Amino acid sequence: MSSIYDLNVTRADGSELSLKEFEGKVILVVNTATGCGFTPQYAPIEEMYKKYHEKGLEIIDVPCNQFAGQTPGSDEEIHEFCTLKYDTTFPQMKKSDVNGENEIPLFKYLKSKKGFESFGKGPKALMMKAVAKMKDRKYKENPDIKWNFTKFVVDRNGEVVARFEPTIDMKEVEKCVVSLLG
Numbered sequence: 001m002s003s004i005y006d007l008n009v010t011r012a013d014g015s016e017l018s019l020k021e022f023e024g025k026v027i028l029v030v031n032t033a034t035g036c037g038f039t040p041q042y043a044p045i046e047e048m049y050k051k052y053h054e055k056g057l058e059i060i061d062v063p064c065n066q067f068a069g070q071t072p073g074s075d076e077e078i079h080e081f082c083t084l085k086y087d088t089t090f091p092q093m094k095k096s097d098v099n100g101e102n103e104i105p106l107f108k109y110l111k112s113k114k115g116f117e118s119f120g121k122g123p124k125a126l127m128m129k130a131v132a133k134m135k136d137r138k139y140k141e142n143p144d145i146k147w148n149f150t151k152f153v154v155d156r157n158g159e160v161v162a163r164f165e166p167t168i169d170m171k172e173v174e175k176c177v178v179s180l181l182g
Contacts, residue, residue: 003158004019004027004106004109004110004154004158004160005018005019005020005022005023005158006019006020007019007105007106007109009060009062009093009094009104009106010093010094010096010104011091011092011093011094012075012076012078012079012091012092012093012094012095013075014094017060017091017093019106022058023158024056024156025056025057025058025156026052026056026057026058026153026154026155026156026177026180026181027057027058027059027060027153027154028045028048028057028058028059028060028151028152028153028154028173028177029059029060029062029106029110029151029152029153029154030045030059030060030061030062030149030150030151030152031062031063031064031098031107031145031148031149031150032061032062032063032064032071032092032148032149033063033064033065033067033070033071033148033149034063034070034071034073034078034081034082035070035071035072036067036068036070036071036147036148036149037124038147038148038149038166039070039148039149041149041166041170042082042085042086042088043086044170044173044174045059045061045088045090045170046086046087046088046089046090048173048174048177049088049089049090050089052177052178052181053090055181056156056181057177057181058090059090059091060091060093060106061082061088061090061091061092061093062092062093062094062095062096062098062104062106062107063075063078063092063093063094063095063096064095064096064097064098064145064148065095066097066098066099066100066145067147067148070148071095071148074095075092075094075095078092078095079092098145098150099144099145107145109160110152110160110163111143111144111145112143113159113160114143114152114160114161114162114163115142115143115163116139116140116142116143116144116146116163116165117163117165118165119132119146119165119167119168120165120167120168120169122167124166124167125167128146128147128165128166128167131146131147132146132147146165146166147165147166148166149166150163150164150165150166151163151164151166151168151173152164153173153176153177153180155180156180161176161180162176164176
């Protein structure tokens with residue numbers, strides 16, 4: 001595949017979303033979880049969606065249960081949780097794997113364009129470094145998703161321009177998105 005626009009993602013209702021529909025838009029892709037310490041990030045993600053959707057921001061929310069089983073529910077239960085607790089209005093995709101032999105092509109593509117860089121600084125970053133090191137001593141060298149709420153930003157030309165680990169402040173993510181919206 002030569003472009004992100006060649007990919008499809010399965011929506012929670014089972015229908016296919018062609019990323020070609022998002023051509024010319026800024027896309028934030030995030031793997032999410034309903035029972036994680038980072039789950040409150042749904043709130044600033046929704047705020048960004050409400051503020052910038054009309055200016056060209058699209059969000060692709062891919063629930064994932066690969067990290068400590070923190071997304072155990074069905075697609076319907078996940079959607080209900082997010083809309084009731086965080087008033088989310090952006091579309092959710094089908095719960096999917098983001099690493100391993102069953103990972104969806106979207107995450108394979110994103111990881112091939114932007115590997116792991118850093119957890120940043122602070123207590124949560126230190127905690128994530130310890131968790132990642134327990135799972136894989138060479139975690140810094142592989143592009144795998146390390147935890148829930150890893151975010152990728154795609155510019156209007158379909159280029160993957162940034163990857164943010166869950167420990168990076170959402171203000172940094174928003175700053176990146178705003179710079180691309182023009």
